Amino acid sequence: MLLSAQTRLGALGIVLAAAALRAQPLPPDVILSNGKIITVDERFAIAQAVAIGGDRILAVGTNQEMARLAGPNTRKIDLLGKAVIPGLIDNHMHLLRAATTWTRELRFDGIESRKQAIELLRARAKSAGPGEWIYNIGGWTHHQFTDNPKSFTREELDQIAPDNPVALQESYYQVFLNSKALQTFGIRADAPDPPDFVKGSILRDAHGNPTGVIQGDIAATRPVAARLPKVAPGKLEASSRALLDDMNRAGLTSVGVPGCNADVLDIFQKWKAQGKLNLRIFCIEGAAAGAPDQVDRSLEQISRMKLFQGDSYIDSIFFGESVYQPLHDPMFALKSDPSPDQLQQWRRIAMEIAKAGLPLHVHAELHNTIDAFLDQIEAINQEHPIKNLRWTLAHVNQINAPQLERMKKLGMYAAVHPWAVINGGIMQEGFGDGAYDMPPLSTIQNSGIQWGFGTDGTAANQTLPFMTLYFAVTGKMVGGAKIIRQTISREDALIAHTRKNAYLVFQENNLGAIQPGKLADLLVLDRDYLTIPADDIKNIKPVMTMVGGKLVYEAPPIGDPSDNVQTARPHFRNPVNSPRRRKRPH
Ligand SMILES: [Zn+2]
Numbered sequence: 001m002l003l004s005a006q007t008r009l010g011a012l013g014i015v016l017a018a019a020a021l022r023a024q025p026l027p028p029d030v031i032l033s034n035g036k037i038i039t040v041d042e043r044f045a046i047a048q049a050v051a052i053g054g055d056r057i058l059a060v061g062t063n064q065e066m067a068r069l070a071g072p073n074t075r076k077i078d079l080l081g082k083a084v085i086p087g088l089i090d091n092h093m094h095l096l097r098a099a100t101t102w103t104r105e106l107r108f109d110g111i112e113s114r115k116q117a118i119e120l121l122r123a124r125a126k127s128a129g130p131g132e133w134i135y136n137i138g139g140w141t142h143h144q145f146t147d148n149p150k151s152f153t154r155e156e157l158d159q160i161a162p163d164n165p166v167a168l169q170e171s172y173y174q175v176f177l178n179s180k181a182l183q184t185f186g187i188r189a190d191a192p193d194p195p196d197f198v199k200g201s202i203l204r205d206a207h208g209n210p211t212g213v214i215q216g217d218i219a220a221t222r223p224v225a226a227r228l229p230k231v232a233p234g235k236l237e238a239s240s241r242a243l244l245d246d247m248n249r250a251g252l253t254s255v256g257v258p259g260c261n262a263d264v265l266d267i268f269q270k271w272k273a274q275g276k277l278n279l280r281i282f283c284i285e286g287a288a289a290g291a292p293d294q295v296d297r298s299l300e301q302i303s304r305m306k307l308f309q310g311d312s313y314i315d316s317i318f319f320g321e322s323v324y325q326p327l328h329d330p331m332f333a334l335k336s337d338p339s340p341d342q343l344q345q346w347r348r349i350a351m352e353i354a355k356a357g358l359p360l361h362v363h364a365e366l367h368n369t370i371d372a373f374l375d376q377i378e379a380i381n382q383e384h385p386i387k388n389l390r391w392t393l394a395h396v397n398q399i400n401a402p403q404l405e406r407m408k409k410l411g412m413y414a415a416v417h418p419w420a421v422i423n424g425g426i427m428q429e430g431f432g433d434g435a436y437d438m439p440p441l442s443t444i445q446n447s448g449i450q451w452g453f454g455t456d457g458t459a460a461n462q463t464l465p466f467m468t469l470y471f472a473v474t475g476k477m478v479g480g481a482k483i484i485r486q487t488i489s490r491e492d493a494l495i496a497h498t499r500k501n502a503y504l505v506f507q508e509n510n511l512g513a514i515q516p517g518k519l520a521d522l523l524v525l526d527r528d529y530l531t532i533p534a535d536d537i538k539n540i541k542p543v544m545t546m547v548g549g550k551l552v553y554e555a556p557p558i559g560d561p562s563d564n565v566q567t568a569r570p571h572f573r574n575p576v577n578s579p580r581r582r583k584r585p586h
Pocket of ligand 1: 321363395456
């Protein structure tokens with residue numbers, strides 16, 4: 001099945017090259033010039049200008065070279081010296097699930113002060129009707145508050161929102177509830193814990209009064225999240241739109257998505273048909289068996305599974321992210337001990353995936369789990385070679401050099417999701433000194449394996465790609481504490497978030513670099529990623545985000561108060577969405 005997909009990609013490449021040749025006399029729709037175009041091509045070339053026609057990049061070069069291509073209707077955008085990079089790709093974010101709660105959540109991504117978080121809470125309490133939930137589901141840590149890195153108390157949340165239940169989930173580690181929320185859940189001094197809460201996860205004082213803190217790990221936080229209201233079906237579309245807008249604003253243009261839930265995927269399919277889908281979605285799918293008696297059903301599903309039926313806007317590309325649920329490392333677990341029985345079930349399923357010729361993207365975090373999976377994969381590889389299937393281990397914060405060597409021999413890839421960006425403090429408590437090598441970024445980079453960045457957001461981690469790049473280059477987590485010792489260069493970090501990730505979502509012919517023939521997904525940045533102080537990387541903001549030649553985000557104007565969105569920087573106004581957009585010959 002994969003073979004046919006690759007053949008299809010190959011054929012597409014030839015068609016595109018031919019179209020580009022024929023199309024060459026057609027002038028570009030838009031030329032961006034007078035910039036610093038960080039192409040992230042194989043040579044990491046820097047150019048001045050880029051020409052775009054339809055949804056693709058036509059040419060990259062000097063201002064003069066691009067100016068010569070211009071026709072009478074070519075829109076010219078003066079970049080005023082700004083840096084341009086390819087659109088950023090997150091290879092693993094639970095994006096479609098997030099759409100079902102996004103506009104109801106009070107997100108703390110990128111909020112650096114506790115004061116500001118409190119202000120957001122107050123504002124939400126003011127605008128929410130009495131009894132309406134105020135909540136978020138992960139993506140933050142109290143360590144990110146540089147003014148006062150303190151968690152929240154029940155009393156404080158009561159004072160801010162006396163009439164609303166409040167639940168603030170810190171990653172998958174703990175949840176802070178106010179009295180109204182405790183009351184709603186029936187958590188009281190004189191009552192037993194609700195049965196679905198993990199024993200001991202509801203923290204109580206000496207008198208048995210619940211403190212408002214639910215603590216432990218993903219299993220401890222799950223009963224709270226399960227009780228929180230999602231957006232109403234009639235508002236799912238608006239929530240999905242707000243989510244995509246936030247991602248474009250942050251600089252993301254493509255996302256690998258474990259679990260593409262049908263309700264949101266239908267909306268995205270509709271938008272795609274209307275030319276309104278502003279983010280590329282690459283699904284990682286498959287229902288993992290939870291017990292031995294579910295394995296046969298899983299095998300049957302795999303034998304019928306069809307990937308690569310979509311296009312460069314929506315496609316399904318991997319089986320994942322779990323093969324056999326009992327071997328899914330829980331977040332914050334310190335050690336794993338996969339049993340031979342469990343591994344035997346895992347192998348039956350993974351063997352079927354290899355036999356069906358499917359790519360696999362599998363959650364593998366802890367040292368013992370990675371070793372155990374590699375043992376199985378080496379055995380599977382003897383029967384059904386996986387060489388060209390792009391099998392990928394995901395998360396891999398505890399990976400080491402010998403494991404990377406084994407993966408390279410198998411033709412495997414690493415999807416690196418640095419949970420430490422927000423969870424570094426918690427991980428240090430658990431792993432001690434070992435946490436400083438989670439993930440071992442320079443070991444991964446120096447191994448020569450093909451690897452790319454994801455966040456695993458929106459609950460396990462925050463979602464902002466420039467925060468991940470800052471972490472990779474400085475070794476610092478949100479809030480600024482140095483949390484890993486193995487850092488990498490800003491060039492390597494950017495490559496891992498663009499070109500390498502294009503490979504990890506099977507789009508290397510289309511995405512990941514600013515090169516002739518590739519899709520015009522790019523970001524104009526407010527400052528130069530390559531030269532600003534490393535500590536500023538997290539503060540980089542796209543001024544403009546383009547997906548397939550279409551302007552999908554433009555920063556609001558700064559400065560002159562007479563400016564407004566309509567008149568400021570007219571040279572950035574949607575260059576390609578204009579009526580004179582024409583079809584290129586095929
Ligand atoms: Zn995972």
